[in-house]
Amino acid sequence: MTTLSLMLRGVASLALAAAAVAQTEDFGEAYSFEQRKPKTRVERVVDKVMPSLVKIHGASGIRGITSYATGILVSDQGHILTIDQILLQKDRTRVVLYDGSVHQAKLLPEDPNLRVRLLKIDPKLVDGKLVPIWPPSAEEAKFRTGQFVVSIGNCFRLAEFSEKLSATFGVVVGKANTALRYRVHDVKYDGDLILTDACNNPGHYGGGLFTLDGRWIGLNMRLLDSKETNTMLSAAIPVRDLMPYLEDHILGKRRVEKASTKVKPWTGIVLFDKAGRQSPPAYVDRVKRGSPAAKLKLRPDDLVVRIDDYSVRSCKEFRTVLSKFGAGDTVKVTWKRGTKIKTGEMTLAKHPEAGR
Amino acid sequence: MIRCPFRHIGVIACAMTLAQPIVAQGGGDPDEFLRLEPVLRRALEKAAPFVVTVETFGGTRHQLGKAGPMDGDAPPKPRPKPVEMPTNKPSPLPQPKPLDPMPPRLDPRDWPKDVPRPVFPPPKKGEDPVVPPLLPLPPKPADAEKGEPKKGEKEGDGEKGDKKKDKKKKLPLTASGFQQTQGKTSGIILTSDGWVMVSRFALNLDPTTILITVPGRGTFHAQRAGEDTSRGIALVKIAADDLPVPEFVDPAEVKVGQWAFALGRTFAVDEPTVHIGIVSAKRRQFGRAIQIDAYTSPANYGGAVVDVQGRVLGIAVPLSPSGRNAGVEWYDSGIGFATTLADIQPLIDRMKEGEILQRGWLGVQFVSSWLGPGAKISGTPKGGAAMEAGIRKGDIILAVDGVDVMNGPHLQMLLSSRLGGDFVTLKVRDKRKKEDVMYGPLALQNAPWSEQRQGQEDVPATFDVPDPEGGSGR
Known part of the structure; x- marks a missing residue:
């Protein structure tokens, strides 16, 4: 890794000049910096992973939409993983490698759930060797709350040409599970998110989250808007959730797609709802006879507070949460009666009047 | 020898000293x-x-x-x-001794009217953990200049003007885009x-x-x-x-x-x-x-x-x-x-x-140009504890619970840690240089203002501090 960190100097830069490939621009000594050897863990991690991260430039023009992002080189055939976004347009996506060389990238199909996408550059046009990183084993890719992390990306497009990407340091704040997810925009997939306080600014998206021993644990996401707390969150997709997509497109392993045939569920609960800007808490007004709710012995004036892990704070949220399930699914319902909290399993049914 | 105390990667001097034995550079412990x-x-x-x-x-x-x-x-x-709920085990809070014993809490209504109120024994010096040693600040020239014309009758007008200014400076209650x-x-x-x-x-x-x-x-x-x-x-x-x-x-x-x-x-x-x-x-x-x-x-x-x-x-x-x-x-x-x-x-x-x-509310406004000793009172809002105790404009509060008051901000400091209902002893000198010791509870901060509060009236948090610098007095 020290040879890489000093790549822009001395012999390496001479070699670059000698083997000039069409798309590789060489700025030679004028654009190289002296660098001392890394000493601390953080410095070592930065030096180790930096060659595997690339800058991505794409379509722009719409105000408020950044035209730059970061990507991670995941194979020596030139596969680059990044967060799917508008800037990634066919024929307009360029990738800048560590040494400053610019390459045209092809777009591979995206993953609609994770909202990530692979790009591909032609490895033959790359001068020198590509330095890919591959997600570590599932055991090694585990993250813990309170673990220190280094996050690397091109925030605010501060790095141009062969300039190094920005590294930010922070801690794994925690993980966000189902309870959070449906209150966050733009997150469709079902796994846990890594929350971190190493900031994800525009352009940082698609960069990597690394532990102090250099393991890749997450792919930086867009800054999330949490409706739960009205705060902005820096989050990353854990690499173990990225594996199926990567294996599919790089190793050629086919995934079996599950076809979903969801029938609208019915509980038999009639909520005490009223029109207005603010939806009232989900108090039960009536329970239909013979319905799943009647089997659970829900009564009028009970307050439904949770369905599975999703907390239900209003009648509106009750419907939102219920729409995630289908008829036949069994959910754990928590409700409040007086000062008692009760829990029971409910098997959602099909609406008796549906399908006639 | 050149030492490089910072972690700057690109400092050439650091690279030059690499041959030297490793010095405390970039953090001692990697x-x-x-x-x-x-x-x-x-x-x-x-x-x-x-x-x-x-x-x-x-x-x-x-x-x-x-x-x-x-x-x-x-x-x-x-x-x-x-x-x-019925519980078998008492569960005291496992913790060290309280630092600051609270003064005894009495109901002021129980106090017979014909009996003179006793004077609280002032705490011995050096024992009171509430009061930090404050060094007298050199008088600010800006304050002194501003304070000069404000004397006697005009003082009240000055207060009003400051109040208006405060109102203008008032921050919006919630930052834009924020909703809890x-x-x-x-x-x-x-x-x-x-x-x-x-x-x-x-x-x-x-x-x-x-x-x-x-x-x-x-x-x-x-x-x-x-x-x-x-x-x-x-x-x-x-x-x-x-x-x-x-x-x-x-x-x-x-x-x-x-x-x-x-x-x-x-x-x-x-x-x-x-x-x-x-x-x-x-x-x-x-x-x-x-x-x-x-x-x-x-x-x-x-x-x-x-x-x-x-x-x-x-x-x-x-x-x-x-x-x-x-x-x-x-x-x-x-x-x-x-x-x-x-x-x-x-x-x-x-x-x-x-x-x-809640915070205790004495209900005094002090003259910011008065540099001490004591805090000179410029007004006592209606309903405040000071008003009821007979403190009037022009009086000087010399001591709180035996601690000499140096100036207005010091008075604020001494009282801001008190809660509504807490008893305080005040040493007050009136216009005729007559000194008096008063003892009584602080008002509940919001009590006299509760109606106004609902009508979005700007109400002082503790008591008015007409500070020309916008509240930097604390």
Whole structure:
């Protein structure tokens, strides 16, 4: 890794000049910096992973939409993983490698759930060797709350040409599970998110989250808007959730797609709802006879507070949460009666009047 | 030899000295953070069991910009003590001795009118932990100039002018784009028989239902008890026994610069969240809180702020000097507050009874140009304790509880840590140079103003400080 960190100097830069490939621009000594050897863990991690991260430039023009992002080189055939976004347009996506060389990238199909996408550059046009990183084993890719992390990306497009990407340091704040997810925009997939306080600014998206021993644990996401707390969150997709997509497109392993045939569920609960800007808490007004709710012995004036892990704070949220399930699914319902909290399993049914 | 104290990667001088034996450069210990990780982990494991999730349902969402029941604003009326669930074991709060014994609490109505009020024995010098040694500040030329024309009758006019200025400077109650959502917040278990301390922020919307989820124990219905609006904390009771209790750190042992981890339990039930930082300052908000630089936001308000051993330094709350837009001004900014709990056991007992604690209100305005000794009074608003005690414009308050008052800000400092109903002894010199000692309780801050509060009237937090510099007097 020290040879890489000093790549822009001395012999390496001479070699670059000698083997000039069409798309590789060489700025030679004028654009190289002296660098001392890394000493601390953080410095070592930065030096180790930096060659595997690339800058991505794409379509722009719409105000408020950044035209730059970061990507991670995941194979020596030139596969680059990044967060799917508008800037990634066919024929307009360029990738800048560590040494400053610019390459045209092809777009591979995206993953609609994770909202990530692979790009591909032609490895033959790359001068020198590509330095890919591959997600570590599932055991090694585990993250813990309170673990220190280094996050690397091109925030605010501060790095141009062969300039190094920005590294930010922070801690794994925690993980966000189902309870959070449906209150966050733009997150469709079902796994846990890594929350971190190493900031994800525009352009940082698609960069990597690394532990102090250099393991890749997450792919930086867009800054999330949490409706739960009205705060902005820096989050990353854990690499173990990225594996199926990567294996599919790089190793050629086919995934079996599950076809979903969801029938609208019915509980038999009639909520005490009223029109207005603010939806009232989900108090039960009536329970239909013979319905799943009647089997659970829900009564009028009970307050439904949770369905599975999703907390239900209003009648509106009750419907939102219920729409995630289908008829036949069994959910754990928590409700409040007086000062008692009760829990029971409910098997959602099909609406008796549906399908006639 | 050239030494390079910073971690700048591109410093050429560093590269030149590589041949030298390694000096203290780029941090002495290359693995410092790797060593800190298990420490943080242990603290987290110790503190995790008593950090709980708070969910609220119902209540009112207030419009932007309008005065809502934010911290420091008009509190709800005192509520009855929650019904105690039968419990076999008494569970005292495991903690060090309270630092600052509270003065005896008497009901002022019980005092017979014909009996002269006694003088409180002033505390011996050097013993009172409330009063920090203040050095006299050199008089500011700007203040002196401004103060000159304000004398006698004109003084009152000057006050009014300042008040108007204050009104203009008033910050909007909520920052643009911010609306408090009814999301989850955190809380900490105080005693094993079910007293849980939460941030008042969680109860801002006056929810109809509060649920507390204790990790590994399930969800409980919580009843509201008392609050301390000056500290931004509220107490609730759940019907549970044998809960894990935290160990508290005496605020006197806290040192600025030590690690402080802010915990919360908002995004996942099985694991808390953690933000790391250091203690930035002690004795903030007149000795009520410590300041930390770990990120605090609605995601971890009410959560524990712990030290490296997992002991509780305080509870993360939104506070701000203005007391008005607390929770909005500074969140996620590196300025966070943690109310210390180990030193307020008597107050916690009062809160258990359902009492709403507020800042005490003496009701005096002082002349900012008066440089001392003592604080010269420029006005006594109606309904204040000072008005009722007979303090008038032009009087000078010389001492509070035996401590000589140096100037106006000092008076404010001495009184700001007091709560409504606390008894104070004032030494006052009137216009005829006659000195008098008065003894009585401070008014509940909001009591005379409660009507106006609802009408969005700008009301002084403690008492008017016509400070030309915009409140930097504290």
